[in-house]
Amino acid sequence: MTFLGQFALWAALLLGCWGAVIGFSGRWRSRPDLALTVTRSVHAVLLALAVASIALWKGLLAHDFNIQYVWAYTSRNLPTPYVVAAFWAGQKGSLLFWAAVLALFASLAQFLTSRRHAPLLPYVAAVTQSVVVFFVGVMLFSGENPFGRLDFTPPDGRGLNPQLQNVGMVIHPPMLYLGYISITIPFAFAIAALLARRLDTGWLHAIRKWTLVSWLFLSIGITLGMWWAYVELGWGGYWGWDPVENASLLPWLTMTAFLHSVMIQEKRGMLKRWNLGLIVGTFLLSIFGTFITRSGVIASVHSFTQSSVGYFFLGFLVVCGAAAFTLLYTRWSALAADVQLESMLSREAAFLFNNLILVGIAFSVLWGTLFPILSELVQGDKITVGPPFFNRVNIPLGLLLLALTGIGPLIAWRKASRANLRRQFTAPLSAGLLTALALIAAGMRNWYALVALAIAGFVAGTITQEFWRGTRARGRMHGEAWPVAFGRLVARNRRRYGGYLVHAGILIYFVAFTGMAFKRERAATLTPGQSIELASPYGHTYRFTHLGVSQYKDLNRFVTAATVRVERDGAPLGVMTSEKRQHFTIQGTEEVSSFEPSTEVAIRSDLREDLFIVFTGVIGGTEEADYRFTINPLVWWVWFGGVVLVAGGLVTMWPGGAPLGAPRRAQAGYGVSLVGVGDER
Amino acid sequence: MQAGRKFLVGAALIVGAVGYLIAAGVRETGVYFLTPTELVTKSTADTTLYDLGLKVGAKVVPGSIRRDATQRQVDFRISDGTREIPVTYTGLVPDTFTDANDIEVIVEGRYGRDGLFRATEVLAKCGSRYEAAAEEARKA
Numbered sequence: 001m002t003f004l005g006q007f008a009l010w011a012a013l014l015l016g017c018w019g020a021v022i023g024f025s026g027r028w029r030s031r032p033d034l035a036l037t038v039t040r041s042v043h044a045v046l047l048a049l050a051v052a053s054i055a056l057w058k059g060l061l062a063h064d065f066n067i068q069y070v071w072a073y074t075s076r077n078l079p080t081p082y083v084v085a086a087f088w089a090g091q092k093g094s095l096l097f098w099a100a101v102l103a104l105f106a107s108l109a110q111f112l113t114s115r116r117h118a119p120l121l122p123y124v125a126a127v128t129q130s131v132v133v134f135f136v137g138v139m140l141f142s143g144e145n146p147f148g149r150l151d152f153t154p155p156d157g158r159g160l161n162p163q164l165q166n167v168g169m170v171i172h173p174p175m176l177y178l179g180y181i182s183i184t185i186p187f188a189f190a191i192a193a194l195l196a197r198r199l200d201t202g203w204l205h206a207i208r209k210w211t212l213v214s215w216l217f218l219s220i221g222i223t224l225g226m227w228w229a230y231v232e233l234g235w236g237g238y239w240g241w242d243p244v245e246n247a248s249l250l251p252w253l254t255m256t257a258f259l260h261s262v263m264i265q266e267k268r269g270m271l272k273r274w275n276l277g278l279i280v281g282t283f284l285l286s287i288f289g290t291f292i293t294r295s296g297v298i299a300s301v302h303s304f305t306q307s308s309v310g311y312f313f314l315g316f317l318v319v320c321g322a323a324a325f326t327l328l329y330t331r332w333s334a335l336a337a338d339v340q341l342e343s344m345l346s347r348e349a350a351f352l353f354n355n356l357i358l359v360g361i362a363f364s365v366l367w368g369t370l371f372p373i374l375s376e377l378v379q380g381d382k383i384t385v386g387p388p389f390f391n392r393v394n395i396p397l398g399l400l401l402l403a404l405t406g407i408g409p410l411i412a413w414r415k416a417s418r419a420n421l422r423r424q425f426t427a428p429l430s431a432g433l434l435t436a437l438a439l440i441a442a443g444m445r446n447w448y449a450l451v452a453l454a455i456a457g458f459v460a461g462t463i464t465q466e467f468w469r470g471t472r473a474r475g476r477m478h479g480e481a482w483p484v485a486f487g488r489l490v491a492r493n494r495r496r497y498g499g500y501l502v503h504a505g506i507l508i509y510f511v512a513f514t515g516m517a518f519k520r521e522r523a524a525t526l527t528p529g530q531s532i533e534l535a536s537p538y539g540h541t542y543r544f545t546h547l548g549v550s551q552y553k554d555l556n557r558f559v560t561a562a563t564v565r566v567e568r569d570g571a572p573l574g575v576m577t578s579e580k581r582q583h584f585t586i587q588g589t590e591e592v593s594s595f596e597p598s599t600e601v602a603i604r605s606d607l608r609e610d611l612f613i614v615f616t617g618v619i620g621g622t623e624e625a626d627y628r629f630t631i632n633p634l635v636w637w638v639w640f641g642g643v644v645l646v647a648g649g650l651v652t653m654w655p656g657g658a659p660l661g662a663p664r665r666a667q668a669g670y671g672v673s674l675v676g677v678g679d680e681r
Numbered sequence: 682m683q684a685g686r687k688f689l690v691g692a693a694l695i696v697g698a699v700g701y702l703i704a705a706g707v708r709e710t711g712v713y714f715l716t717p718t719e720l721v722t723k724s725t726a727d728t729t730l731y732d733l734g735l736k737v738g739a740k741v742v743p744g745s746i747r748r749d750a751t752q753r754q755v756d757f758r759i760s761d762g763t764r765e766i767p768v769t770y771t772g773l774v775p776d777t778f779t780d781a782n783d784i785e786v787i788v789e790g791r792y793g794r795d796g797l798f799r800a801t802e803v804l805a806k807c808g809s810r811y812e813a814a815a816e817e818a819r820k821a
Contacts, residue, residue, distance in 0.1 A: 372714055381713060383713055388706075397698075
């Protein structure tokens with residue numbers, strides 16, 4: 001099978017090179033047959049990489065430990081779903097996964113794009129093929145070949161790192177990869193539009209769904225990553241500003257900026273250069289993210305080991321950046337704006353500020369992530385910045401951005417009148433003010449949290465008002481009952497109301513993040529029967545009683561479990577168990593420990609707060625146990641915010657809605673006639 | 682034009698605010714990241730480095746870990762091959778922190794004039810061990 005896989009990789013490499021060279025040459029412009037071979041080479045590469053993927057999966061499932069990758073990431077006692085997921089557990093496999101998925105997306109882009117954009121497609125193919133060739137090239141030429149064999153066949157593999165043996169880890173990396181990878185398609189269209197000098201809004205329409213798809217996958221990937229970190233890493237939080245986490249956030253930020261600024265281009269013909277810059281930047285950040293994860297240049301808990309692959313990525317990053325920005329520069333004059341900004345009190349201005357802040361946040365995150373390297377280059381001393389830096393910079397910027405989420409939808413396009421402002425802002429601003437007053441009355445004195453929640457109240461007011469007015473107007477106009485009017489309102493204006501649902505998701509995230517300001521924590525060493533108390537921020541008192549430690553053998557691990565009885569204000573809530581696990585593999589008849597011990601935290605989640613118990617160790621031979629007890633307020637809402645966000649994203653991109661070929665205003669998703677929301681006109 | 686100029690003022694304010702937040706953030710929260718050799722040589726030359734919050738990246742000297750189970754205190758030594766520094770830490774160590782060879786750690790804390798590093802945080806990285814094991818298996 002490895003021979004077949006190897007052969008498929010070479011076939012993909014050569015086919016990809018053919019597509020890229022002919023595609024970029026432009027010779028196909030006068031030769032329809034050449035254009036056809038370019039676009040068909042994309043499908044051929046997909047076929048080749050599908051064969052390679054099947055070959056790797058076969059090796060994994062057959063436990064062929066002669067293949068180095070199979071030996072390194074699986075073992076005979078590893079549950080089958082994890083054997084399947086081991087495909088992307090290591091560097092080599094994830095490179096193949098990346099190349100194969102990109103080939104799939106590239107093929108779909110050729111297949112699904114409307115014939116109207118046919119003149120762009122061979123260029124699009126050239127770009128996607130180049131990226132595929134790069135990934136296949138890394139596998140074949142930098143010693144990262146997933147089909148590499150060992151000189152002998154070990155009896156068993158080393159097994160999968162226990163921290164990766166988690167459902168989150170089975171879905172989280174592919175989701176994130178799907179996000180990273182799909183960014184290549186909008187990037188390819190942007191480059192194609194520049195090369196073909198077709199710089200009208202055509203290419204934007206061609207990539208609308210793609211940008212939403214990659215944004216959605218990135219969002220899901222990031223949220224699942226938070227969940228995995230929370231339940232598996234056991235340090236008590238879900239976001240630690242680790243370089244790898246930052247790397248996933250960066251393209252998400254610039255892509256979010258793009259999703260907003262693109263509306264200004266569709267609607268008003270402004271920001272053409274900025275939008276192209278954002279797409280190119282987003283693509284480069286997605287490659288940069290891979291570079292950081294792979295190269296080990298920046299120490300991270302998530303990173304793969306140091307290897308020469310980093311230099312390949314760095315080189316690719318530089319070449320892509322230089323080529324794309326040079327191309328943008330040569331088309332500069334063709335990208336002048338159609339109109340100028342008319343007023344500061346306009347939705348355009350709100351969007352521009354939103355873009356600046358998003359890019360500002362991205363810049364600060366990038367700066368903080370790279371600071372150890374930059375400071376060493378400039379000053380000779382390595383200086384690192386950690387969570388305090390990122391929180392300090394990003395909390396104010398984030399709150400400003402959240403406020404804009406509430407302001408943007410309320411301001412009219414072009415120029416808002418005084419009457420418009422009063423009509424739109426009265427209710428939401430009151431909602432924000434009331435939220436603040438209610439919280440102060442309830443005794444909250446954390447000013448950062450108060451500001452955050454007041455802004456959240458304002459945004460919630462905005463979103464509610466938008467849905468309420470739209471529903472009421474539609475109900476009156478068509479004589480429909482409220483629920484019907486509401487359903488149809490959303491169904492007919494998916495991009496707009498889906499977008500508001502996304503805003504609601506973001507709002508919920510912010511409220512949940514604010515909850516972490518009220519975290520309570522206490523470490524203790526307890527003998528059986530002994531207990532400690534911890535006060536929750538809501539005024540309850542939790543009592544944790546250590547019951548005892550038990551040891552047993554499970555599937556592929558030895559387990560040491562510590563059990564705690566939990567009471568809230570004297571009322572029993574049940575028992576919680578946190579485990580220490582020592583995984584093993586079987587060599588001959590002997591069980592040999594593999595990997596370091598890992599910890600399973602105990603989590604009890606409700607709408608208000610999470611109890612998070614970590615069993616950190618047992619005192620030699622006794623039943624005396626070390627614990628860390630944490631109360632994390634509002635964590636459940638992070639996951640719920642993620643669900644709302646994804647639901648909103650799906651509404652936005654659900655097919656149908658505005659018919660194809662509808663006037664430009666309708667495609668921009670705003671001018672859809674809504675009597676009663678007349679400020680839209 | 683008027684609106685455009687106003688926007689530029691607003692944009693300059695935002696860019697300035699981002700720049701200020703970054704600069705102030707780095708100044709107030711940035712910490713040195715040194716190797717044991719750098720720490721020893723630099724602190725001799727510049728005594729302000731003593732008792733300053735900083736990070737040191739190095740490997741744990743195999744067999745040097747001493748645990749005081751009841752008080753949850755851990756003493757160990759770290760080395761970059763040339764210099765060794767004794768470290769003391771009170772708190773919970775990560776699962777990956779063991780006595781096995783070549784465990785890379787990042788310790789955060791203060792280096793005292795007595796030559797003892799009092800760590801407030803210990804991060805352990807385990808990645809390299811697996812690759813080393815791969816090399817061994819290939820040789821075997």
